[in-house]
Amino acid sequence: MNRKFTDLPSREKTAAMPHVRFFTETIEAGGISPLSFFEAGAFIHDSHRFYWENASKTMTLVGIGHALTITDEPGTDRFDTIESKWKHYCDALIKEDKDMDPVLFGGFSFEEKRSSTPSEWENFPDALFAVPTFQLKIENGKTLVAINLISEETETVLQFEALRKQRDQLIHMAQVQESVSTEKPLLLSMKELSKGHYLKAVQRITEKIQMGEAEKVVIARKLALQFEQPIPPVAALQSVANEQRDSYNFGLENGSQFFFGATPERLIEIKDGQAFSACVAGSIKRGSSADEDQQLGNELLGDKKNREEHQYVVDMITGVFDLLCASYTAASRPKLMKVRDIQHLHTPVQGRLGAESSIFQFVKALHPTPALGGFPTPIARELIRQEENLDRGYYAAPVGWTDVSGNGEFAVAIRSALLEQKNAWLYAGGGIVADSDPTQEYEETWVKFRPMLRALGGSLNG
Template sequence: MQQQWYQDTAVNSLGQNLHFYMETIEVSRLTGLAFYTAGEKRYKGERFYWQNREKTMTLVGLGHAYTIQSETSQHRFDEVEAKWRSLTKNGDIQQEQPPILFGGFTFDPQHQIAGEWTGFPDAFFALATFQLVIQQDKAYVNLHTVTTEPQTEEQLQVLRQERDTLIQLAQETMITMYAKPEIIHYFEPHKEAYLASIDQVTALIKEKQADKVVIARSLALQFQEPVSTSQVLAQITEEQPESYLFGLEHQQLLFFGASPERLVKVQDRHAFSSCVAGSIKRGKTVAEDEVYGQRLLNDAKNGGEHQYVVDMIAQTFQENCLDVTLPSSPTLLKIRDIQHLYTPVEGLLKEGATILQLAKSLHPTPALGGSPRQAALEAIRQYEPMNRGLYAAPIGWVDAQGNGEFAVAIRSATLLQDKAYLYAGGGIVADSEAQAEYEETLVKFRPMLRALGGQLHD
């Protein structure tokens, strides 16, 4: 099935006319990882991968038809939304599968510590040249091109041929489980500074300068040789099926992860979010797992952390939505290595509210920043010994109709050829202890460490 070309024009920041063309075809026998891998040679550094928790949507992008970047830290959400709206201004693109913008916002543009994230924009989003969406047992490949000059039929035919070649290559590719990479060295950057920061932040909280501050740290790995991005995405897809799976390439960097946490989803004006805060490890037996779960449900410290998140997200939804609903108490969200306290929130968007405006209001939640927000961010800037980049920040997609979904980019890592940096953090309150917080991060490192060939023991 082949759709008609969609054509439109927009104006970029230089005042130039942009000509936007799109074509959609339905395909069969195509998997997301195979399509991602098919773009390795031609589009390495310009690919993305996404799969939602329910496994009802897979999104893959190869190449950049159009990118939106922002260095205006105070207005980056608004800038991304305005540029995307300008490109898709009619909003009624009559295609079976609309164009999708995928990317993320860094956690805190004001945190300027040098490191692996140096040079990464405050916001980075891409409309793929070739976009695959698998949804409801159907697969569609979009071809997008955005140019300052109208495309000739000959130029469009070249793109069609390349699309068909990529599809054929993906259909012929058998994705097998790669051998895990060989780690030759790993170390904990700023470990002593991290432990000291816990004591510094608890003292600040005892002085009533904040209620809760989330402090994170990293784990660095060195490999025998450069690691394939397809390799690590295949591993997390196999090992973390109950999570949001994502990978975003930016030049030589791949940011990837398996997050349990939705920040916000919008579908046909219905908005959804998840309050996920408070955690404990999984048990080795069903009985032990149940004991840990009940301990978490009854723990005052974790319950207090969770309530900060519920209160903040509920308030944001009340301001932006009608008919807001949420349960009166949390349940358990269990994934492979860890279990969390979990409370879902939903509502109907008010007139003028959008998914990017909700993401702007929600980020960072108390689960990833702290409470009150500004005091917590100032404490993170002062005491946290690393630059988070996209870690703990919104990553996801929005389409031309305003539907979309963003996850909170936790249980994540950055891959830079033969090096990787894993990230984990925890909520610090007045009675937090540095060693206990350190041990909690070890549990949170496990999903990415396992995918990269390492192991941490209890």
């Protein structure tokens, strides 16, 4: 039964923002591929979509259109700004028990913009979040589709009826259209950007660490790819989902650009009052056989440099949990996290949420972890600004979602790429410490480029 959106019950009168009303309506829908739903969205709300699938493949979110967009404001703390604005709209929500919670999805840039030099990230602000007009969620065997409407109008019946028609059209298209094409694009060229600068930067950073200026600094570099034809975002998502099955698969569309990836690294998850994070740092390639793979894994577990890098991350994340949780636990020793191209040292951390804590407070406190920034964090970030000569954009930064109940999950956007029509930019980095060798660090970045490069039709053999 459809509800009327005039003469609402008393719940509306208690909203914290009486001039703004936030409506949501959920129906159950079966037999929908989330990628097909995402693709159907291009015909209704082109350039305003997102995609999220958690690493365990137990929950998928797709957003089509923008019922609300929240961005940073100059001169304010961007994490606090996003959280504050989101809370205001949550207080204005009108929903029934059967309706699923609306989600806010988006991400932050690694660093706030400080340079006027143009880069490929010009279309992405320092923070970009949106409530989708149409929200698909697949979890626990159920497929739900919601409409979200945020309006200052007193009469919303016609608006909502139009949205219901669009929702039904989206569902129909997703159910009957042909499967997403998995054919990879034809790669015309691949260009290493500033290889020489990267090698010199690693050398300079190593020398500064040896002089005691820092303990670890992460330096990244990028590749520029050009293709014969424009790459549809849905094809990129399909390809990377097939290639990286044990990772978070995500995509955030903003105009003609699409940021997507398959990251193994969770930053923070909040679920029913519990907080979960993962210390992921230290890596080595996969073996060509099971025996070699085990040998490489044991080598990683016993490697002094990688264990030190990993411990920086453990110390930092457990420090945040100590601050924001009522209690927490962490594994005493790291284990191996194995994904298709690489093995990582991995230590899970879990805690009981503090009374006043929130997911955005965790994101603010955790970003960047020493795995993507370095240690001590303020010094490492300054050295990155001085030496890296790279606009990371949303690479290595928090991307994820939260809902009106305070639950949510953010991942660290590594193994990622920025796509725009026939062009793509890929990013990879590594932790530099006192005994780092520039050539070895350079070779390690190729291992980290491999997942996205393969997904986009390239290879490391030309």
